[in-house]
Amino acid sequence: MAPLTRGEERVAALERLVQAQSEEIRLLRDQQRKSDERFEEILRTISDLTAVVCEVRDVLKCKKSYSDVVAAPTTTSPLALAMKAQRALESRSAHEKDLTIVVVGHQEAEQEDLTGCAREILSANNIDPTHIAEVFRHGTKRAGSTRIIKVKLTSRKSYFPIKKALGQSTFGTFARDDLSIEELKEDRRLRQQCHIMNQEVGRKCYVVRDLAIVATNNQSLYAPASLHVPSKTGGVEERSEPVDNNNSQSSQ
Numbered sequence: 001m002a003p004l005t006r007g008e009e010r011v012a013a014l015e016r017l018v019q020a021q022s023e024e025i026r027l028l029r030d031q032q033r034k035s036d037e038r039f040e041e042i043l044r045t046i047s048d049l050t051a052v053v054c055e056v057r058d059v060l061k062c063k064k065s066y067s068d069v070v071a072a073p074t075t076t077s078p079l080a081l082a083m084k085a086q087r088a089l090e091s092r093s094a095h096e097k098d099l100t101i102v103v104v105g106h107q108e109a110e111q112e113d114l115t116g117c118a119r120e121i122l123s124a125n126n127i128d129p130t131h132i133a134e135v136f137r138h139g140t141k142r143a144g145s146t147r148i149i150k151v152k153l154t155s156r157k158s159y160f161p162i163k164k165a166l167g168q169s170t171f172g173t174f175a176r177d178d179l180s181i182e183e184l185k186e187d188r189r190l191r192q193q194c195h196i197m198n199q200e201v202g203r204k205c206y207v208v209r210d211l212a213i214v215a216t217n218n219q220s221l222y223a224p225a226s227l228h229v230p231s232k233t234g235g236v237e238e239r240s241e242p243v244d245n246n247n248s249q250s251s252q
Contacts, residue, residue: 098156099133101163103149105173108137118151118171125165131158150178176210187211 119129133154137147167175190208197206
């Protein structure tokens with residue numbers, strides 16, 4: 001092969017330079033795109049926080065007490081808005097929680113195969129039962145109360161179909177997401193508000209589902225019960241809701 005002339009060497013060097021510059025431009029564009037996405041995320045976060053600040057300022061102007069603030073509807077509650085902003089700022093602290101479903105209302109027995117029972121329900125609904133890693137009771141066993149059940153999954157692939165299948169089966173009265181400490185506090189506040197609303201109408205017209213108060217179609221005489229009570233250590237302890245014999249599972 002004949003050696004390159006000075007002109008050909010110069011052209012080859014320029015081609016390499018162009019290729020290197022093109023690659024650098026591509027990397028800079030990728031960085032710019034990521035910066036733009038981050039900028040949009042920050043703008044959304046600022047917007048959420050601004051809404052929280054405005055809400056708190058309005059509350060302070062009205063000179064409402066703390067009890068008035070926490071009793072506000074979820075659409076205007078500063079606590080609910082602050083929690084929303086907090087979730088926008090950071091992901092859930094434990095990824096494990098995203099793989100856990102909570103089932104409420106399954107009566108306890110001395111001998112129970114919770115994992116086998118849950119997998120049978122999945123099989124009956126044409127869902128791969130191996131998506132369930134383990135099933136266990138959560139909390140301290142006490143007379144007169146039924147502990148919740150936690151269902152840990154191997155992945156989020158079938159999370160929502162599994163949650164629906166378990167919630168609509170005889171496995172419990174309803175199924176919900178696992179909650180963080182802050183979410184449990186908000187859930188307890190909503191249940192207290194729901195308790196007051198049901199007392200006012202004298203019937204069980206409202207229930208709490210997924211951090212929201214919803215109306216139930218199948219109403220029954222109201223038997224007040226608290227699902228979350230303060231523990232002796234000062235935290236929040238979960239207790240499952242007693243089953244109302246006059247209330248069908250569809251109302252849950």
